[in-house]
Amino acid sequence: MGRPPNSPLPSGERPGEGERAISERETMGSLEKGGAPSPCPFPAGERELAERARKLFAGPIEFLKSAPELKFLPEPDVPEIAFAGRSNVGKSSLLNALTNRNGLARTSNTPGRTQELNFFDVGEPVRLRLVDMPGYGFAEAPKDMVKRWRNLVNDYLRGRTVLKRALVLIDSRHGLKDVDRAMMRMLDEAAVSYHLVLTKADKVKPSALGALYEATAVEAAKHPAAHPAIFTTSSETGSGIAELRTAILQSAAS
Numbered sequence: 259m260g261r262p263p264n265s266p267l268p269s270g271e272r273p274g275e276g277e278r279a280i281s282e283r284e285t286m287g288s289l290e291k292g293g294a295p296s297p298c299p300f301p302a303g304e305r306e307l308a309e310r311a312r313k314l315f316a317g318p319i320e321f322l323k324s325a326p327e328l329k330f331l332p333e334p335d336v337p338e339i340a341f342a343g344r345s346n347v348g349k350s351s352l353l354n355a356l357t358n359r360n361g362l363a364r365t366s367n368t369p370g371r372t373q374e375l376n377f378f379d380v381g382e383p384v385r386l387r388l389v390d391m392p393g394y395g396f397a398e399a400p401k402d403m404v405k406r407w408r409n410l411v412n413d414y415l416r417g418r419t420v421l422k423r424a425l426v427l428i429d430s431r432h433g434l435k436d437v438d439r440a441m442m443r444m445l446d447e448a449a450v451s452y453h454l455v456l457t458k459a460d461k462v463k464p465s466a467l468g469a470l471y472e473a474t475a476v477e478a479a480k481h482p483a484a485h486p487a488i489f490t491t492s493s494e495t496g497s498g499i500a501e502l503r504t505a506i507l508q509s510a511a512s
Contacts, residue, residue, distance in 0.1 A: 307504055307507065314507060315356060315358060315503050317380075318379075319359065320378065321362070321376070322387065323376075325375040326373075326374045328413055328414065331375070334420040336385065337420055337509075338377075338387045338388075338421045339387070339422060339423055339425065340389040340423075340450075341353065341390050341425050342391045343426065343428070347393070347428070351457075352427065352493050353378075356503055357388075373403060374392065375389055375390070375411075394437055412448070422509045424450050424451070426452050426453070426455065427455050428454055428474065429456075430490070431458060431462055439477075442481050445483050446481050451483050454478055456470065456490045460494050487505070
């Protein structure tokens with residue numbers, strides 16, 4: 259959940275410590291041969307939450323609105339989970355995989371909306387909102403566009419009391435880049451807890467994926483707002499999608 263601007267986390271606390279993040283064992287507790295993280299079955303006590311998440315994301319999900327400025331934000335009446343990532347990181351594909359819909363994120367990619375906050379209502383009645391934040395890292399992006407993006411995102415992160423968690427997407431083929439680290443610092447400074455999510459895991463060899471996971475975990479440990487549980491996902495094969503859905507529901511209820 260977002261804390262007041264510049265409000266530090268309690269001494270010694272890392273986001274998620276003391277809570278049982280569903281994904282922690284799946285991503286950190288088991289490795290396939292070759293070193294790639296491998297999901298393991300949900301323990302009996304957590305299967306109910308996983309099934310609730312499956313049903314929730316199989317139900318009604320609708321585009322609500324785009325917000326080019328803070329004054330256009332929807333009322334802060336339900337928990338929000340924000341998605342951040344470089345351009346071409348696979349954010350749209352991941353959103354579609356999570357929601358079992360091929361065209362849901364297409365709304366965010368229509369002209370005029372790629373540099374706005376796009377909100378999607380999940381459930382009927384609405385249980386939570388997914389927030390598709392503008393992609394970053396465009397090599398040729400004009401400086402004024404970059405400035406507008408940073409101001410919009412920074413103000414949203416610092417002032418949104420219903421923001422429960424952010425997901426920072428990292429392309430498994432390339433690993434963390436400086437623009438990702440800048441996003442992580444922005445979240446640290448806003449005191450917004452976030453997961454790192456490796457996308458396109460099917461595009462790299464298991465040994466390389468395992469090495470990337472370990473390097474990402476080392477990097478995450480340096481950031482006060484980074485949750486220790488890291489996800490590996492593939493929108494193509496569906497790997498890690500159920501675990502991420504469950505963690506989203508858990509975060510929204512926290």
